[in-house]
Amino acid sequence: MNLPKARILCVPAMLALSAGCTTVGPDYVTPPAPAGIEEQPSTDFEAVKETPQVSAEPLPDRWWELYNDPALDALVQAALTANTDLREAAANLERARATTSEARAAADVQTSVSGQAAVGETSNYGLGNPNGVHDTFSLGGDISYEVDVVGRIRRSIEAATASEEAQLAAYDLARITIVAHVVGAYTDACTAGASLAVARHSADVQRQSLALTQRGVEGGLFPRIDLVRSRGLLSQVEASLPGYEAQRRLALYRLAVLTGKAPQDFPAQLATCHTIPSPDRPIPAGDGTALIRRRPDIRQAERQLHAATAQIGIETAALYPTVSLGASAGTTSRTIDGLVSDSAVHFSLGPLISWTFPNTKVARARIAQAQASAKAALARFDGTVLTSLQETESALTQYARDLEENAALRRAQQDSAEALTLQTRMARNGVSSGLDLLDAQRSLVSADQSLAASNAKLAGDRVTIFLALGGGWEHGEEETSSAQD
Template sequence: MRLRNFATLAVVAAGAALSACSAVGPDYVAPQGPAVHAAAFEAVRPDALSSDPLPPHWWRLYDNAQLDTLVAEALRVNSDLRVVLANLERARAEAEEARAAYGVQAAVDAGVSVGQASTQGIGPSTGTHGVVNAGLGIAYEVDVAGRIRRALEAVDASAQARQSAYELAQVTVAAGVVSAYTDACAAGARLKVARQSVALQRQSLALTARGASAGIYSTRDTLRSETLLAQLEAVVPPLEGARRTALYNLAVLTGHPPTEFPPALAQCETMPALSRPLPVGDAAGLIRRRPDIRRAERELAAATAVIGVKTAGLYPTVTLGANLGTIFRMGTEPFSGAALQYGLGPVISWSFPNHRVARARIDEASATARAALAQFDGTVLNALREAESALTLYVRHLEENERLRLARDASLAAALVEQRLAAGGTVSGLERLDTERTLAIAEGALAASDATLASDRVRIFLALGGGWEATARPLE
């Protein structure tokens, strides 16, 4: 008996000593990643791109009150965000449940039954009687190998990953609203130019038809003019459809049926623009800021902690418990004599010597952690690729826009000259309309380029991933 008591005390003492040590399994260290030396972005355009860090709530750079209101509404009621938020709240509840489960556990039980005490054949039966059974028990698991600590690390990291997923959804929704708003206004701007081109071509066709009737122009000239008019008119319906689609998208993003979009936007012809160079920061700031990178890093932290949980399976589980109870017949004293029951001592569970299962689980967790590390590296590289690509396209489209603007300005100058010559009778009205049609085409190309630049800016903001990094857990 003494030897058994000594062995029990030795196990408890060993468990206490182990629990005071570091938890088994690897201690998590945030990875440096494949872009540890990332610095400035490759795309350089001082007049259009600034190295200033991207500010929170980047859409306010447009200084557009209506756009600010729409983004705020979307962030409040968007259905996709509500789903992600519910998942986040569930993850937080799971983490709280895990913390509560690893504390001191108390249980109370009570019951009433009808029975008959055994007389073992010695005396007469005393008949049936009511029996009361009640008890109170407490238990506490000693964290022998740090299993509890690692488990809590895992659930906390998983909850933080869900937080980053929610922030990523917010970035996506905000970018979606700005994109839909921009697309609607860009389609309106292009529609304005397209309709002007159609009106000019109709005038040109009327002059050509009159000239053909007078024998000045051939039937071929009339057919060519009709063909050009049909081509210009064909541009209008797709633009109207694009504007309508953008408005439907905007309505749904802000929690409304597709047709319940702001009526004023159906007439918008001016795209939101920036009054200063676009702030993009640097690659290192991007890595700290992107929610998907933070999510991948937290998932890696959770996977690393799980290795410790599985490693703890090689060690015994020790639970300290105590209970106090009573079982008595109704009408007797509940806590007297043999009616009182109590117990105190550890409960030890150990799978030794069969460690093959535990080691297989450790190998499984280690492989999962390696996959999470690869996922983190891939997420960082993909984020850098998206940012570099978006910035490079923006710079190239700016160059295209400048050349199209030069072409538009040259066409405008030619149209002014033609107008003066036509007023003096030097050129015909048909020649003047042809010059104006060329100007309208140049205006259309420039409007399309302006729309591309507006979309590029939203793509850059989405790639930079800013907005909520100030409250996020930084990569260590």
Template structure:
């Protein structure tokens, strides 16, 4: 290529780069059309005052006592460590690594991040090249000249172009803003999935353990009733009672044994769920959990924080807020369609016969702006703006609803937890009384001072008290986990930053 052509190309490149830089500066100096995002002043989230405690926190007391069971201390990210259960910690950690729902959320986050990168590329210049060899001859009409006869020959063509859209009205900037908010919303969705996975794993583990506890209680009741049946049999053999007492006692034993299969099924169902939550097949459930017979317990008070901490921690609230920001930016994207689009481009080309490759007369170039404008006379652009504005209104309503729902869920969970603790205290007192009545009834019956119906009734009351107390202990754990789920614990800054 001649030196003159190379110098011309360098000048064109310098000119185009300088023009694009000036255009970029001009575009950045203009304010994008559409509203700038800020949380609306009338949003429900702004009505939650700093340090505002939960109304139901004061209700979380033991029956007839003033021992507070929750505190305003901040909830730790990994709240399950409060149970101080190594097996539970290991299961949740495994679930957070292998759970399929979480893997889907992470894959969706990667997709949204790629979309953001695609949109961000619109703000940078684009470069295109093309060309190739050819063989043939051009039309004779295009080379008419005295004495010129067209002939077959090898030829070539090559072209290159660089273009840049001048974002004078901020459509690209608003699109990037919307994409970034969408990525933040997808990250919040990942954190929300982590919250649900941690709570679901803890619930499945607790369900397996509490089912084991209830099985132990039922087995104990069966053992006591079997002893009572043995007493009836001995009294019958001694001629002191009729056979009907023996039949009643044996029937009560069988009635209690009938309660075992549903409890076994409940425990097995929890074990299967625990396996799938941790990414395993149902039959590969953790065998050590099958031997668990004690409900997880929290020795200390439960830290719940305050209302503002809840709004910062709940991923669904952050997701809804980011979706509102995304919808607001889309108004600017739609508004920019009212204005023309301006692109600055440079193109260069060379074409001819191979024998003339690099000659100055084979080179061409052009530099200039390209203006395109769909004049908004048919109402389409204004309709799109109205759609975007309606979408933003809906996103605000969803944001407000998510905040209100989070506060309601937390208050409800606190109330249920407190009332179940009260119920459990009454059930414990009732069981102690039932034990004394049952023991006294057995003594009276063994000494022939009362009939078996009174003893049977006392033992049924004791069995019911034992079962109700065991079920209440299971409910307490479930209400605790519902409270942790409502509080939005289960993720942290390090968790979000690692994705």
């Protein structure tokens, strides 16, 4: 059996056609930063120029190690290993990679095998003929390869790859967010402990003052109303203690869940933490250009834009024919032994050109939809860049202002403590009234509480800054694998 000459001549013709393949749709070009950011002479953050507590040094890869706290390092590592949100993000990344593999497989040779056994009967004018019953056996196979004439497959692979890279950026974003939440929960627990220690100290001081006032009343130096007022102030201070206890316990619960544990399984040693964690050097903020390159949400938006651009080419390809090169072979016989006979074998080889004449209005409407989606993706990218810069500038500016407030509150607390010391001495010598002493006590309690609240706010500001800065490390394959396990 010889292959017809016309079919043989079609093969090199189709190969020549495939050599001239083009890729429809726009070729992707990374967009510039919006609002002329790249043209600005300086991308330094304003806070870098305003406060020595922020520097232009680049953010280190593992920014939480700036706290120089082994307990915090262990908690971050536990979260990166067992956090449920991170495991979900890793699974989504795994699915995106499988989708890319599927798109790449479409460019390979496709094969299929089929077989059939049947029992048939020859009918005579609709009446059964027992002598016409016979068996039929068939076996066949096909092999085909789609010639990507206009780049539909290439654009599909391009879109799937960009979507996978966007999901990788989403994984990095989840990891950065989780680390920031761990540092935040740890900071909140220790900050609540520090505020609790301040409140307990204030209560102790007030108890001592109450004892002094008690003696003054008994000695006739103070009226009884001063004793009642002093006791009321002590009650106010003591009333703040349960709130700080609750804040610390809630932060510990949150920390346990972030590390993949039950809420009550938080590290026991943190239940007594009362030292607010703080970096051992000024916060290294880098500059705006580095931020744009580093933040994973910006990378995610840019990769989504790439995928949306490739989708335009996929939709455009629907206007063109599909060309495949293939071959098929098979055999049919009424006996199994006859399947291998020459007369039973049949085969074909040649190109297949299929062109579905679509409703061009529908096809072009889909192209328009893809183009609109790409425009939306570009707008989303621009917005993500601008929002990231705004978040970082705002966080750094807030930190700078809170540092100024903290310095003023610290001076006020020191002055209030000194005033109470002097007022107490005067009260003991009988040259000051109990009301003056009570006012000095209230001023110190208020100053202590305000300073504690300011210290807590600074601790939260630092976490917010690190989150806005985008973490500072690039994605590692080994960390993805550990999250998937």
